[in-house]
C-alpha cells in the first residue's frame with residue numbers, strides 16, 4: 001500500500017471511530033500503521049484490563065481472535081468487532097477444548113492455570129488465567145501443595161516451574177510458532193558482534209534461549225526493562241512487531257531483532273497479527289462486522305477465570 005492510500009485509510013478510520021463511538025485496541029505485534037490508528041496499544045494483559053474500562057459502543061480489536069474473544073467476555077454489552085476473524089494463534093490452536101477437557105479428567109484435584117492465549121472454551125475449563133506478565137504471580141497465589149495443570153504453553157510453563165521449584169505442575173504440550181523458532185547460534189553470534197548489548201527474551205521461547213537472556217519477561221516487561229537499563233543496544237528475542245514501539249519510546253537506543261533458524265521464513269513475525277490491516281479495519285468499522293458472538297454459558301465460565309486473573313494482577 002502506498003503512503004497516500006495509507007493516510008487516506010487512516011483518516012477514514014478516525015472519522016468512523018468518531019461517527020460510531022468506537023475505539024480500537026491494538027496489540028504490540030500488529031504492524032506500525034495499525035498501531036498508529038489505535039486508541040490503546042498494549043500486551044494481552046493491559047488490553048484485557050483496558051477493554052473493561054472503555055466508554056464506547058464498539059470495541060474493535062486489532063489483534064488475533066482469542067484477544068477479541070477476551071474483550072467480549074469482559075464486555076458482553078458492547079459490540080466487539082474483529083477485522084480479520086481468520087487471524088488465529090498457533091498457541092491457542094495447540095490446545096483443543098475437547099482434548100483439554102479429557103486431559104483435565106486425568107488429573108483430578110488439579111487447579112487449572114491457562115495462559116490467555118486460549119479459546120474461550122478452554123478459558124471456561126480454567127480456574128485462573130494468566131499472561132506472561134503475571135504468570136509467576138498467578139502460580140504463586142495458589143498454595144504450594146495445590147497440584148496444577150498449566151496450559152497451553154510448555155515453554156512458559158517450564159520457565160515458571162523452574163522459578164517456583166514447583167514439582168506438582170502438569171504441563172500441556174503447546175507452543176507458539178514464532179517464539180519456538182529463534183536460533184541460539186545466531187543470537188550468540190549477535191552477542192559477539194555487539195558485546196555491550198543486552199539480550200531480552202520472551203518466556204514463550206525455548207529453555208536454551210531463555211538461559212542466555214539478560215532479561216526474561218512479557219512484552220510490557222521487556223519494554224520497561226529497555227527503558228530502565230543503562231545499555232544502549234538490545235538483542236530482542238520476541239515477535240518483531242514490538243520493535244516499532246521500542247524505537248518510538250527509546251529513539252536513542254538500538255534494537256536488533258533476533259533471527260529465526262530459517263531466515264527465509266520471517267518466523268519472528270506473527271503471521272496472524274500481520275493479517276490485521278488498515279483495509280480490513282476500515283471495512284469492519286463501516287459494516288460493524290465481523291462481530292464476536294459468544295455462547296452465554298461459556299462466556300460466564302470464561303469470565304470467572306479471567307476475572308480471577310485480573311484480581312491478582
Ligand code: SF4
Pocket residue numbers: 029064088089090091092117176177178179239270271272273
Ligand atoms: S506471536 Fe505466537 S502466541 Fe502471539 S499471537 Fe502470534 S502465534 Fe499466538
